[in-house]
Amino acid sequence: MCPRDLMWDSVKVLGMISAVATTVVPASAQQVPASPLAAAPADNRYPDGSRLQAQYASVNQSVALPAASAAVRAAAAGFASAAAVQTDLPDGYSLLPATASHIGAADRQASVAPGANPTAAAAAATEKFITVFPLAYHGVPLSKGSDYLTVVAGDGRVLVTRKRGMPNTFDATQPTVAPAAAVQAARRDAGAAFGGPDPRPELQIWVDDQQKGNLSWTFTLSSGAPGDANVRKYWVAAVGEPRVLNWESEVYHTQSGIVTGNIWATSPSPTTANRALEELEVSRQSDGVTQITGADGRYGYSTAAPSTEIRAKLRGPFFVINNQSSPSMETAQSGPASSSVNLNFGAGGDDQLAQTSAFYWANFARDLAHNILAPTDLANLPVLTNINNSCNAFWNGSSLNFFKAGNNCPNTAYSDVVMHEYGHGIDAAKGGIVHAGYSEGFGDSLAVLATRQPCVGRDFFGPGTCLRPASDVVLWPAASPDPHVVGRPYAGFTWELVQQLKQTFSDDEAYAIAARLVLGAAAANPADVADAVRLSFIVDDNDGNLANGTPHFRAIANAADSRKIPRPADPPVGGPSVGASASFPWTPVKTVNANSNILQATIHLDKPGQVHISADTSASSTGPVQFESGVYNGAQPNVVWTDSYRSFSLPAANQWAAMETKFAIDLPAGDHTIYWKVWIAGGSLSLSSGVMTIEAFEAAGGPAALTTVALGQNQEPGVTVGMSATNPTRSPPGLPNISLSRDDGGRAITVLQ
Numbered sequence: 079m080c081p082r083d084l085m086w087d088s089v090k091v092l093g094m095i096s097a098v099a100t101t102v103v104p105a106s107a108q109q110v111p112a113s114p115l116a117a118a119p120a121d122n123r124y125p126d127g128s129r130l131q132a133q134y135a136s137v138n139q140s141v142a143l144p145a146a147s148a149a150v151r152a153a154a155a156g157f158a159s160a161a162a163v164q165t166d167l168p169d170g171y172s173l174l175p176a177t178a179s180h181i182g183a184a185d186r187q188a189s190v191a192p193g194a195n196p197t198a199a200a201a202a203a204t205e206k207f208i209t210v211f212p213l214a215y216h217g218v219p220l221s222k223g224s225d226y227l228t229v230v231a232g233d234g235r236v237l238v239t240r241k242r243g244m245p246n247t248f249d250a251t252q253p254t255v256a257p258a259a260a261v262q263a264a265r266r267d268a269g270a271a272f273g274g275p276d277p278r279p280e281l282q283i284w285v286d287d288q289q290k291g292n293l294s295w296t297f298t299l300s301s302g303a304p305g306d307a308n309v310r311k312y313w314v315a316a317v318g319e320p321r322v323l324n325w326e327s328e329v330y331h332t333q334s335g336i337v338t339g340n341i342w343a344t345s346p347s348p349t350t351a352n353r354a355l356e357e358l359e360v361s362r363q364s365d366g367v368t369q370i371t372g373a374d375g376r377y378g379y380s381t382a383a384p385s386t387e388i389r390a391k392l393r394g395p396f397f398v399i400n401n402q403s404s405p406s407m408e409t410a411q412s413g414p415a416s417s418s419v420n421l422n423f424g425a426g427g428d429d430q431l432a433q434t435s436a437f438y439w440a441n442f443a444r445d446l447a448h449n450i451l452a453p454t455d456l457a458n459l460p461v462l463t464n465i466n467n468s469c470n471a472f473w474n475g476s477s478l479n480f481f482k483a484g485n486n487c488p489n490t491a492y493s494d495v496v497m498h499e500y501g502h503g504i505d506a507a508k509g510g511i512v513h514a515g516y517s518e519g520f521g522d523s524l525a526v527l528a529t530r531q532p533c534v535g536r537d538f539f540g541p542g543t544c545l546r547p548a549s550d551v552v553l554w555p556a557a558s559p560d561p562h563v564v565g566r567p568y569a570g571f572t573w574e575l576v577q578q579l580k581q582t583f584s585d586d587e588a589y590a591i592a593a594r595l596v597l598g599a600a601a602a603n604p605a606d607v608a609d610a611v612r613l614s615f616i617v618d619d620n621d622g623n624l625a626n627g628t629p630h631f632r633a634i635a636n637a638a639d640s641r642k643i644p645r646p647a648d649p650p651v652g653g654p655s656v657g658a659s660a661s662f663p664w665t666p667v668k669t670v671n672a673n674s675n676i677l678q679a680t681i682h683l684d685k686p687g688q689v690h691i692s693a694d695t696s697a698s699s700t701g702p703v704q705f706e707s708g709v710y711n712g713a714q715p716n717v718v719w720t721d722s723y724r725s726f727s728l729p730a731a732n733q734w735a736a737m738e739t740k741f742a743i744d745l746p747a748g749d750h751t752i753y754w755k756v757w758i759a760g761g762s763l764s765l766s767s768g769v770m771t772i773e774a775f776e777a778a779g780g781p782a783a784l785t786t787v788a789l790g791q792n793q794e795p796g797v798t799v800g801m802s803a804t805n806p807t808r809s810p811p812g813l814p815n816i817s818l819s820r821d822d823g824g825r826a827i828t829v830l831q
């Protein structure tokens with residue numbers, strides 16, 4: 079007999095004993111043990127079978143059991159006893175199929191007939207076949223607990239039968255309440271914590287305390303979150319009003335609690351955060367049974383045990399901390415089953431915080447990527463912390479490895495770095511690392527998506543420093559022997575993708591969509607950075623046709639364009655266009671001698687659109703002068719959209735310069751007043767007739783289409799350009815200082831000072 083069968087047998091024996099005890103001992107005389115359920119929260123309710131009337135009988139009847147294997151004999155015992163008791167059933171009742179449990183004797187050879195020798199006879203006396211038949215009334219199953227028990231000895235004698243929970247009256251066998259109405263009633267009763275997916279109601283007869291049969295819809299409501307303890311089974315009347323007849327908690331806990339730990343929330347620092355630790359294995363000292371914590375750090379045992387100790391290491395189904403500088407952290411807490419036994423990894427100092435932080439952030443990364451990881455992908459991954467080295471971390475094909483602090487670098491077992499290294503692990507698990515640059519960029523992307531900020535490697539070279547900001551504009555293809563540099567346009571793409579999506583979606587939605595697109599591409603094993611971007615369009619597509627766009631085409635396209643990564647062409651524009659214009663005549667001559675808005679026109683957009691703006695005139699002066707021009711949808715005279723910014727000079731008096739700007743930008747729905755600006759100091763311009771035309775087109779490929787990232791004039795691929803307004807470019811005398819910034823909508827603007 080295999081161990082599994084032994085387990086099964088012992089469970090059945092226990093069940094048998096308790097069933098007998100409830101009827102033999104009068105309820106008033108029962109000793110009430112300290113039940114582990116006694117401390118169950120008030121909003122849990124557990125079934126109480128004692129409300130059902132049971133009738134035991136001794137039957138002097140034998141059934142024929144074949145000389146065969148235990149399984150065959152058990153089936154025969156069930157079948158034969160069913161036939162024997164069927165005649166005993168009241169009108170309308172029927173037995174539903176059941177499987178007999180075989181207890182109390184070793185399995186026997188098929189060739190040995192029962193009673194053939196003394197050993198076999200002794201075995202037959204203790205051997206029993208126990209069958210619990212569920213019941214139906216006119217084809218409708220009765221709720222659990224209403225059943226018919228037969229106990230058959232190994233020699234074929236029917237020892238005991240028990241009829242339980244068999245009503246004499248029934249309210250109906252045909253429902254008049256719709257299943258959806260029953261679910262609605264239960265949802266009202268259960269509240270928001272059970273607002274998970276819609277259940278599939280089934281008809282059952284609920285037997286109430288008065289032993290009356292009530293036709294009901296039964297189903298389970300839950301929060302829908304895995305590992306969540308909010309699960310209830312409902313019975314709702316299926317005739318008359320859909321009232322709740324009964325509900326029960328379906329989650330059973332004995333020992334339960336939360337596992338937490340102190341971690342570095344960002345980079346290593348003396349200030350720590352206490353967080354729940356998910357996917358961590360706890361072990362119960364009394365029986366060695368283990369449980370895994372859920373997303374909120376909760377664990378709960380479903381089998382009873384006495385007051386005992388709960389122990390945990392920083393290990394679970396996905397990650398196993400293997401500390402290199404000292405024994406790996408452990409914690410333990412003793413407590414009774416009736417109260418929460420909470421464990422805390424109270425880490426202090428680099429040595430311990432590296433362990434808790436690596437564990438926390440590795441599971442965070444796993445969670446972020448769970449949609450593309452099979453349960454066996456990267457399971458039981460060793461995480462080596464406090465390796466006696468400094469300023470680096472690595473993925474080695476089968477483990478994550480983090481170094482101690484030293485040489486002015488922090489301990490590397492912190493969020494950004496853990497994300498980056500696990501990114502290599504995901505890349506390896508999804509078809510292998512086929513492009514080193516993409517792999518580095520994907521690791522950085524994962525860090526951006528997890529930490530929701532652009533710096534990968536915060537405080538790496540000291541407080542306030544950043545190893546690799548994804549907000550840097552590093553253009554594709556970043557030619558470098560260092561794959562970390564080659565990957566930078568991809569991290570930039572991911573960062574910009576989030577910024578683009580945030581124009582239309584909430585932060586949570588934007589990060590969720592970006593994660594889906596970036597991780598979906600990773601699952602498809604990209605050949606390189608450009609392939610990964612292309613795959614994000616494919617992941618986003620909803621009709622197998624990239625040529626007509628994808629739901630988030632505009633955002634992905636703008637993100638790709640921001641780093642000049644090749645991408646599928648814009649879909650053709652099918653939508654309407656609108657236009658607006660404004661002009662001034664050649665006479666009287668328009669004169670400008672200070673920073674001014676020289677024309678304005680308003681355009682109304684029903685929906686986000688791409689706006690093309692063209693403005694031109696001719697300018698002359700009475701002496702040498704330099705001036706700037708541009709357009710913007712705000713009146714402040716010193717701000718223009720960066721791509722509209724133009725510089726001009728008139729080297730001598732009475733010459734003419736063509737002064738023009740042509741520009742395109744995506745703008746959100748609404749009214750936009752576009753101002754044409756001139757910035758001049760120390761001179762005067764005379765303008766011939768001028769015109770500004772504005773045309774807007776329905777944005778191709780869906781909404782969100784907003785910013786284009788500004789690129790400096792001298793920018794080369796692979797060169798980083800600071801985008802900070804606090805970093806003004808000092809211009810030659812006579813020209814304004816200009817700086818690059820972003821307006822409230824995230825669009826690139828140039829500020830003249």
Ligand SMILES: [Ca+2]
Nearest residue numbers: 621623624627
């Ligand atoms: Ca499509």
Ligand SMILES: [Zn+2]
Nearest residue numbers: 498502518521
């Ligand atoms: Zn790397």
